[in-house]
Every structure is written in structure tokens, then in C-alpha cells.
Amino acid sequence: MNRNTAKSIRNNLTADCSKCFGLCCTALNIVQSSDFPMSKPANTPCVNLKSDYRCNIHTQLRDKGYKGCTVFDCLGAGQVVSQVTFNNVSWRENPEARDQMFRVFPIMDQIHEMIAYAAEALSYDLPSALTDTLSKKLAELQKVTAWSASKLLAFDLATYRFSLNGLLTEASDSIRETAIAELPGAKKLKDLDRSRVNWMGKKLNGKDLRAVDFRGALLIAADMRNSDLRAASFIGADLRDADFSGANLSTSMFLTQMQMNSAKGDAKTVLPFYIQRPSHWIRVGSGRSS
DSSP states (O other), rough: OOHHHHHHHHHTTTOOGGSSOOOGGGOOOOSSSSSSSSSSSSTTTOOOOOTSOOOOTTTTTTTTTTTHHOOOOOOOOHHIIIIIITTOOOOOGGGGGGHHHHHHHHHHHHHHHHHHHHHHHSSSOOHHHHHHHHHHHHHHHHHHHTTTTHHTTTOHHHHHHHHHHHHHHHHHHHHHHHHTTTOOOOOOOOGGOOTBBBBBTTTTTOOOOOBBBTTTBBOTOOOOOOOBBHHHHHHTTTTTTBTTOOBBBOOOOOOHHHHHHSSSSOTBBBBOTTTTOTTTTOTTSSSSSS
């Protein structure tokens, strides 16, 4: 697979709520917290879900305490389950399929996440053998999205995710090795390993963090303003309320829209090609983003 095709696949993984039966508002469990003002059990419609599957308070979600709703992103899994898996027949029209539809949605969500990671990795210049293997994995995952509900419910997510993670680690190391060659000093991959580090609230304003591995790192409320994060890997990192105002994330790897939605930034934050700038990234007088 060529890099432009991979970029196109990654770019097209976007949610279209107008083609979904409100699955994120029904299938998922919600716990009252700073992100939600109320709890809701899984497989139960949110009180704000209208009969046309749209949100009654969509433009007021943050004001009314539903910050978590503005963070969530299914990467288009919702419309695929609605339009493809269940052939555009909703859980209201077919109550017998309701439970099955709600159980399939989280599975499809994870499949789309794996597709996103694989396509993004293939958008970089990788060794040919790794490109071939990743391309095969991506093609397999794309076929899975067309499976029936019963087959999807039997899909071994854990095993497939484990095998893909190994390839993504290999891709990340290859990309970061290339970036390290441009850094000052004789740095090696192990020198830039910050995987699973707890840097909650850490002050990193203006730091050169190129090619750092932040896999699984805890970066909640970290101050990363004006930092250089090119070729840094963020797979599985917790970026809630981390401030990326003015930061360069242009070639940061394995970022998701959910991670960016949960973080802070501004008009000067440079984002990867597939990330949409969150609408709530508004500058305030203090110089920090809201």
C-alpha cells in the first residue's frame, strides 16, 4: 500500500452522527464524574437523545457538564454498525436486534481504532517488509468491518490487538530512529523511552521532546506549551487537560481525536494531518487554553 492511500484511509475515519442511531448515547456505560453530571447504564438511551437520534443539548454539552460527550470519538464505527452491519434498520425499528447492536458497537469501535493506527503507520516511510505485513493486517481489518453481527461478536479482539501492537511498536521504533538521527548528541531509542511514565502536571514548557516514546504515559494536566513533539509516540497516553498550546505535534505518532479532545491547545498548536482542531480550544486571558 502506498503512503497516499494510507493517508486517505486514516483521513476518512471520521464520525458522521447523521448516519448513526445514537449508539454512543445508548450502548456505553456512563458514570457520574467531572465529565458527566449523571450516570447511565450501558444499553440505555441517554435522557438527552431525541427520537431522530440527535442530541437535545448538543450545542450546550460542556456548559451542562457533559464534557465527556465532546471528547468521545468513534472514528466512524457508529455509522458502519448502523448502515452496514444492521443495514440501516435502527434498534427502535427492530427491538429484537437492540441488544446485539449495542454489543457490536464497542467491538467495531476498537476495530476502527486498530485500522486508524495501522493506516497512520503506513503513511510513513517504513521498511518494505514491515509495510507489506502492516498492509495485510489493515486489509484484514477492513474486511472485518463488513462482517455480520454474529461474527463480530465472536471476533477475538485481544489476540488481534496483541499481534498488531507488535507491528506498531516496530513501526514507531523505525520512524523514531530516523528522527533521532537529526537530533543533537548521540541519542538512542532507549534514551528517549518515557513509556508509562507518570508526568502528571509536569512542567515541560518549550522542551525539545522530539522522538520521545510516551506509550501509555500519564500526562494529565502536563504543561507542554510550545514544546517540540515531532516524531513522539503517544499510543495509549492519557492526555486529559495536558496543555499543547503552541506545541508542534505535526508528526507526532498514534494520536487520536479523543486524546486531543481531552487536552488543551490553541490556534498555534500544529496538529497531525488527520486530527481536527477541537472547537473548545479557546484562548483565555491567562495565556493558557481553556
